[in-house]
Amino acid sequence: MPDNPLPEVVALGETMALVAPALAEPLETADEFRVDSAGAEANVAAHLAALGRRAAWAGRLGDDALGRRVARHLRDRGVDTRWVETDDEAPTGVYFKDPGRGVRYYRAGSAASRMTPSFLDGLPLDSARVVHVSGITPALSASCDDLVDALVGRIADSPALLSFDVNHRSALWQAGVAAGRLRELASRADLVFVGLDEAEALWGTETPEAVRALLPEPALLIVKDGAIAATEFRDGADSAPTRVPARSVEVVEAVGAGDAFAAGYLASLLNGGDASERLAAGHARAVTVLGDTADFPRAETTTRSTR
Numbered sequence: 619m620p621d622n623p624l625p626e627v628v629a630l631g632e633t634m635a636l637v638a639p640a641l642a643e644p645l646e647t648a649d650e651f652r653v654d655s656a657g658a659e660a661n662v663a664a665h666l667a668a669l670g671r672r673a674a675w676a677g678r679l680g681d682d683a684l685g686r687r688v689a690r691h692l693r694d695r696g697v698d699t700r701w702v703e704t705d706d707e708a709p710t711g712v713y714f715k716d717p718g719r720g721v722r723y724y725r726a727g728s729a730a731s732r733m734t735p736s737f738l739d740g741l742p743l744d745s746a747r748v749v750h751v752s753g754i755t756p757a758l759s760a761s762c763d764d765l766v767d768a769l770v771g772r773i774a775d776s777p778a779l780l781s782f783d784v785n786h787r788s789a790l791w792q793a794g795v796a797a798g799r800l801r802e803l804a805s806r807a808d809l810v811f812v813g814l815d816e817a818e819a820l821w822g823t824e825t826p827e828a829v830r831a832l833l834p835e836p837a838l839l840i841v842k843d844g845a846i847a848a849t850e851f852r853d854g855a856d857s858a859p860t861r862v863p864a865r866s867v868e869v870v871e872a873v874g875a876g877d878a879f880a881a882g883y884l885a886s887l888l889n890g891g892d893a894s895e896r897l898a899a900g901h902a903r904a905v906t907v908l909g910d911t912a913d914f915p916r917a918e919t920t921t922r923s924t925r
């Protein structure tokens with residue numbers, strides 16, 4: 619094997635510095651904070667690396683202390699950062715956790731928001747087995763929307779699977795604006811992850827079957843229903859959906875379960891797991907970590923988004 623083998627999974631998006639009260643106290647009054655890194659796609663890459671897969675995160679950071687901190691944090695977690703760019707004119711985005719109250723973004727005009735389709739030049743896309751993106755990136759800026767569009771077009775002509783996590787972020791764009799764009803991008807992906815709650819907020823679909831009726835195109839569609847179950851719909855002769863109940867756990871933290879689920883599912887897919895195994899691996903990963911990429915794995919516990 620070469621010294622630096624190319625990644626099996628390339629995850630592209632924005633990674634921010636994450637500042638969180640150390641003791642789960644309100645942002646307004648907490649005295650102690652930890653600084654970590656967080657971004658949906660990099661979270662997926664970090665989980666995949668922890669699961670033994672070769673995973674890269676590709677994105678752009680500011681030429682600043684927080685950017686170097688984010689890159690080091692990801693490298694420490696085994697993520698390949700060879701395709702990370704540095705922007706000396708714009709900062710690394712920042713994201714604060716306000717326990718019990720959700721998240722606060724300081725990312726407008728960030729280095730990542732200035733990515734354009736030329737960011738794709740030189741990425742190891744053809745050798746990857748999976749390229750993972752999310753519906754966060756098209757909400758960052760017009761040029762990021764163009765970038766995702768170009769990536770989706772590019773992967774259509776490559777052997778890689780395009781994995782798309784819908785990840786609607788209402789703090790970045792309203793459902794009425796996001797709905798059409800996220801549906802269109804999802805319809806062009808090979809593999810789509812979507813939460814039933816976000817599908818309802820975007821498209822008014824109340825059941826996994828209604829989501830599939832709206833999105834018949836992806837070869838694999840995974841509809842997650844939080845604490846209840848996840849359902850996989852797939853193309854082909856063996857096309858009956860597969861539903862696997864979620865694990866029963868105590869919820870302790872707010873953000874990151876969806877990314878962990880995606881990574882568990884993708885790792886199983888890369889290992890040749892069948893539908894039940896893939897969904898079970900998603901659930902298992904989602905409940906063995908505590909938020910974002912910090913300090914995993916942990917004991918059985920899970921996260922629930924408050925966004």
Ligand SMILES: Nc1ncnc2c1ncn2[C@@H]1O[C@H](COP(=O)(O)OP(=O)(O)O)[C@@H](O)[C@H]1O
Nearest residue numbers: 813842844845864865874875876879901904923
């Ligand atoms: N309350 C819960 N109990 C058990 N598992 C959960 C719970 N909430 C989330 N999960 C797990 O995390 C996965 C992702 O949940 P989701 O609500 O889509 O997360 P997010 O909102 O962070 O994207 C679920 O499919 C499930 O495996």
Ligand SMILES: O=C(O)C(=O)C[C@H](O)[C@H](O)COP(=O)(O)O
Nearest residue numbers: 656657658873874875876877923
């Ligand atoms: O919101 C963003 O822009 C981020 O990327 C920050 C978070 O780390 C992920 O969003 C976590 O995502 P979930 O796993 O869906 O809870």
